[in-house]
Amino acid sequence: MTPTLAASHPAVTRRTAPIRLGRVDYVNVLPVYMGLDEEGTRCSIVAGVPTELNSRLRRREIDCAPVSAIEVAHARGAYAMIPGLSISSVGPVGSSMLISRRPPHDLDGASVALTTHSAASLAYFRILCARLWRITPRTVDAAPDLDAMLADHDACVLIGNPAIRAVDSAERRGDLHVVDLGEAWLELTGLPCIFAVWALWRDWAAERPADAALLREDLERGRAWGVDPAHRDALDARGAAETGLSVAQLHAYFDKQDYRLTSAHERGLRRFFDELAALDLAAPVESLEFAP
Numbered sequence: 001m002t003p004t005l006a007a008s009h010p011a012v013t014r015r016t017a018p019i020r021l022g023r024v025d026y027v028n029v030l031p032v033y034m035g036l037d038e039e040g041t042r043c044s045i046v047a048g049v050p051t052e053l054n055s056r057l058r059r060r061e062i063d064c065a066p067v068s069a070i071e072v073a074h075a076r077g078a079y080a081m082i083p084g085l086s087i088s089s090v091g092p093v094g095s096s097m098l099i100s101r102r103p104p105h106d107l108d109g110a111s112v113a114l115t116t117h118s119a120a121s122l123a124y125f126r127i128l129c130a131r132l133w134r135i136t137p138r139t140v141d142a143a144p145d146l147d148a149m150l151a152d153h154d155a156c157v158l159i160g161n162p163a164i165r166a167v168d169s170a171e172r173r174g175d176l177h178v179v180d181l182g183e184a185w186l187e188l189t190g191l192p193c194i195f196a197v198w199a200l201w202r203d204w205a206a207e208r209p210a211d212a213a214l215l216r217e218d219l220e221r222g223r224a225w226g227v228d229p230a231h232r233d234a235l236d237a238r239g240a241a242e243t244g245l246s247v248a249q250l251h252a253y254f255d256k257q258d259y260r261l262t263s264a265h266e267r268g269l270r271r272f273f274d275e276l277a278a279l280d281l282a283a284p285v286e287s288l289e290f291a292p
Contacts (some may be wrong), residue, residue, distance in 0.1 A: 022065025031226025
């Protein structure tokens with residue numbers, strides 16, 4: 001059970017309802033949430049794949065979650081982001097992948113299976129198709145299984161733990177093209193690739209400012225634990241246990257992950273929102289809204 005810090009934070013006892021914090025069921029959030037496991041959290045954790053958390057936050061079944069970046073655009077200003085935090089990469093990310101029988105620029109008109117577990121990665125894929133590879137593939141939703149996807153399609157897009165395992169399988173096969181969407185985004189824009197941000201409803205943050213501050217404190221403390229080199233061996237071992245891959249593979253994977261939201265990351269997020277609007281994938285985003 002996740003430990004609680006209520007005894008050392010008297011403000012917690014004044015709440016009438018717990019803070020419901022979403023957690024993605026993938027190892028890319030492990031540094032932050034393992035930090036919460038180890039350091040303690042005053043939140044109630046609700047797990048799910050990205051698209052589930054997007055929907056649950058939209059329905060107010062949770063109060064905050066690391067949601068797909070495109071979900072912030074769809075919210076039309078109703079969400080605020082936790083400042084300074086993201087799930088991102090500067091270059092390769094290792095878990096947002098196009099795996100294909102052909103090079104990506106040869107996929108015009110080809111059939112591409114898209115995971116049903118992602119929103120942001122699929123948006124990045126569509127942007128890259130239009131802006132970098134200049135192709136228009138035919139797409140179909142599919143469960144995230146490499147062999148099943150490629151049995152009927154020319155390529156597939158996978159995210160999270162299934163993508164990490166699929167890359168391992170593809171590299172063992174040696175006959176597939178493996179394209180990292182984070183790396184392709186850097187090639188296109190020269191900017192960080194922001195897959196998710198921790199978001200909450202702006203009216204919730206206004207009504208419960210103490211809880212919004214508490215939530216931010218917990219997440220920042222969790223991240224601080226997770227990126228501390230002193231905890232790296234434990235993090236790698238936990239990631240290997242959750243994915244079934246080697247400790248060395250998870251060490252290399254975590255090296256690619258970035259949990260910051262700096263000014264450069266904000267520029268990357270703005271570019272993402274601009275491209276979404278230009279391609280009619282989401283409404284224009286006038287400004288980035290952050291929780292206090």
